[in-house]
Amino acid sequence: MPDPHLFALPCGLTLVFEARSGPGFALELRVPVGAAHDQHGREGAAGVLEEWLFKGADGLDARGLADAFDDLGVRRGGGVTAEATRFTLSGLAGDLGEALTLLARVLRAPHLHDDEFDVLVDLAQQDLEGLQDSPADRLALAMRAATFGNGYGHPVSGTPEGLSALTPDDVRDVYARFGAHGAVLALVAPLAPEEARALTQRIFGDWAPGSGARVPVEVREGVRAHIPDDSEQTHMTVCARGIAPRDPDWLAWHLALTVLSGGSASRLFHEVREERGLAYSVSAGAQIIGDAAVLGAYAGTTPDRAQETLDVLRAALAGLRGGVTPEEYMRAREALVSSTVFSSESLRSRAANLARDWWLFGETRTPQQLRAQVEAVTLPQVNAFLDRYDLGPLGVLTLGQEALV
Incomplete structure (x- = not known):
C-alpha cells in the first residue's frame, strides 16, 4: 500500500x-x-x-x-x-x-x-x-x-x-x-x-478560514461522585491517568490496555466475570480528547455485589504495575495487529483511520507501518513502561441506589 x-x-x-x-x-x-x-x-x-x-x-x-x-x-x-x-x-x-x-x-x-x-x-x-x-x-x-x-x-x-x-x-x-x-x-x-x-x-481552494480553534482540555484527577438512581443495577467507572497520543509510550500503554480488557482472555473478563461472577458487562479503554487521555474501567452489577466489583476493578488497575506475562503480551500484540489489518480493508474505514491519525498524531501511517510499530514494542519495553506507569489518584463515579467507598 x-x-x-x-x-x-x-x-x-x-x-x-x-x-x-x-x-x-x-x-x-x-x-x-x-x-x-x-x-x-x-x-x-x-x-x-x-x-x-x-x-x-x-x-x-x-x-x-x-x-x-x-x-x-x-x-x-x-x-x-x-x-x-x-x-x-x-x-x-x-x-x-x-x-x-x-x-x-x-x-x-x-x-x-x-x-x-x-x-x-x-x-x-x-x-x-x-x-x-x-x-x-x-x-x-x-x-x-x-x-x-x-x-x-x-x-x-x-x-x-x-x-x-x-x-x-x-x-x-x-x-x-x-x-x-x-x-x-x-x-x-x-x-x-x-x-x-x-x-x-x-x-x-477559496473556502474561508473560519475560527474553529480547539477548546483547551483540563483533566481533573481523583474525582469522586455518586448519582442516585432507582436502577436495579449499580453502574461504576474507575478513572486513571492515561498516556497522551503523541507520547512515546502510547503503543506500550495500548498493549497493556488490551491485556486488561481485550476479549475473553483479558484480566478484567477473567477476574470480574469468570472467576467471581460479579458482572456480565465489564470493560476498560482509553478516553481521548485532544492531547489528553484517561483510562476508564466500567462495570455494571447488582447492588449487593457492587462494592466487591469496585474493589476488584481498582485492584486490576493497580495490578498493571506488576507487568504482563509473555502469554498476555503475545495475545495483546496479535489482537492489535489483527485490528490494524482488518480496519484498513474497506475504503470507508481507511479514510476514517487517515483522518484520525492526522487529528491525533499529526502524521499518517500505512497499515504496514503501524503493524511494524506495534510489533517493535517488546515485552521488556511494555513491562518497563508499566513499572513506571503512574495511575495517579483514581476517580470513582457510581450510579445506583447507594454510594460506594
Whole structure:
C-alpha cells in the first residue's frame, strides 16, 4: 500500500490522500467545531447545526439535496463529537468530483431557514430523553464532565436548558466558525496524488478560514461522585491517568490496555466475570480528547455485589504495575495487529483511520507501518513502561441506589 500524501492547501485545509486502485472512493472531512464549542447555556448548538446543514443549501431544499446524493449513489454519514463535526462520503470513483462539490455546497452555502429550526430542536430533545433510559450512557457522560470539563461534559444533543434557550442565531454563530483552517480531508481514491490535490483545490481552494480553534482540555484527577438512581443495577467507572497520543509510550500503554480488557482472555473478563461472577458487562479503554487521555474501567452489577466489583476493578488497575506475562503480551500484540489489518480493508474505514491519525498524531501511517510499530514494542519495553506507569489518584463515579467507598 503506497504511503499517504499530505497537502497543506493555501486556504488552511489539510488533504490526506491515499491512492488505491478499484472502482470506489471514500472520504472523511473533519471540521474542528464540535459540541465543546457550544456557548454555555446554549448546549446543543453544534448538534442541531449538523442536521440543519442538510435541510437545504445553494438553491436545493432538503429533498433536492437528498435526491442529488442518491442520484450519485453516494453513501453519506458523519456526526458531531466534542471536538469536531465529521462528514463522510463513499461511492463510485467516477462520481467523486460531483459528490465533493455537493458536500462543499452544503458546507459553504447552507440555507439555515428559521422554519426548520424548531423541528430540529425537538429531535435533539427526544435524543436527550432517550439518553435517560440508559444508565451506562448517563454515567459515561458524568465521567466525561467530571474528568474533562470545559464544555466536554454535555451530550452532543445538548442539555434541556440549553435547547430551551437555543435560537436560530445561536446556531448560525456556531456555523460562522466553520472553515478551512484546521480542517482535514482524508481521501482514498484511484487517483494520482496531484489529481487529488488539484480536485480539492478547485472545490475548496477559496473556502474561508473560519475560527474553529480547539477548546483547551483540563483533566481533573481523583474525582469522586455518586448519582442516585432507582436502577436495579449499580453502574461504576474507575478513572486513571492515561498516556497522551503523541507520547512515546502510547503503543506500550495500548498493549497493556488490551491485556486488561481485550476479549475473553483479558484480566478484567477473567477476574470480574469468570472467576467471581460479579458482572456480565465489564470493560476498560482509553478516553481521548485532544492531547489528553484517561483510562476508564466500567462495570455494571447488582447492588449487593457492587462494592466487591469496585474493589476488584481498582485492584486490576493497580495490578498493571506488576507487568504482563509473555502469554498476555503475545495475545495483546496479535489482537492489535489483527485490528490494524482488518480496519484498513474497506475504503470507508481507511479514510476514517487517515483522518484520525492526522487529528491525533499529526502524521499518517500505512497499515504496514503501524503493524511494524506495534510489533517493535517488546515485552521488556511494555513491562518497563508499566513499572513506571503512574495511575495517579483514581476517580470513582457510581450510579445506583447507594454510594460506594
